[in-house]
Amino acid sequence: MAHYPAWDQDEARSLVTGLAHLEGATLPILHALQAEFGYVDAQAVPLIAEALNLSRADVHGTISFYHDFRTAPPPRRIVKLCRAEACQALGCETLVADLAQDHGIVVDAHGQHDGVAVETVYCLGNCALGPSALVDGELVGRVDADRIAALCGAQQ
Structure with missing residues (x-):
């Protein structure tokens, strides 16, 4: 997992200012902030x-509409499970x-389980090797509950 x-606030202001000239700049700015800090404060x-x-309502509405934007620092590990x-x-x-x-791990719990978030995604393009998961950006095929639980418990 990346360390952010x-x-x-000064770096955020610099990112916002640097991208504000773009047409439809809201999403590029939000993506840049999240790429830099791991979330949008x-x-x-x-x-x-x-x-x-x-x-402010327009900006907040955009952040809350797109589920990939985080409004808090990310967990140490993110597991995206294809459903x-x-x-x-x-x-x-x-x-x-x-x-x-069996493991007390709730998918899409809007929180973390021991520093891990397990989230639903729809299609990782690994259909022949499903069920599939994306663990910290790495594609893993043929997962089962024990393997996901082990991945959740693994420290980086």
């Missing part, structure tokens, strides 16, 4: 609103139930 610097909302002449049709046919829903029942 602490939120820095609430302090960024007024910066972006002022730079783009938007309301699309091909992985469903190969048992991902049983895997989700087993994770909760």
Whole structure:
């Protein structure tokens, strides 16, 4: 998992200012902030609103609409579990139930389990080797509950 610097208001302002000239700059700015700090701090909302002449509600609405934007520092590990049709046919829903029942790991719990977030995604393009997961950006095929739990427990 990448290690991010602490939120820095001056660096955030510099990123916002550097991208404000783009047409439709809200998303590029949000992506740049998240790439730099691992999340979009609430302090960024007024910066972006002022730079783009938007309301704070517009900026907040964009952040909350897109599920990939984080508003808090990321967990030490992120596991994205595919729950699309091909992985469903190969048992991902049983895997989700087993994770909760046998390991106490709830998918999409809007939080972390021991510093790990397990999130649903729909299609990782690894359909033949499902169920599939993306662990800190690395594609893993043919996962089961025990393997996901082990990946969640592994320290980096």
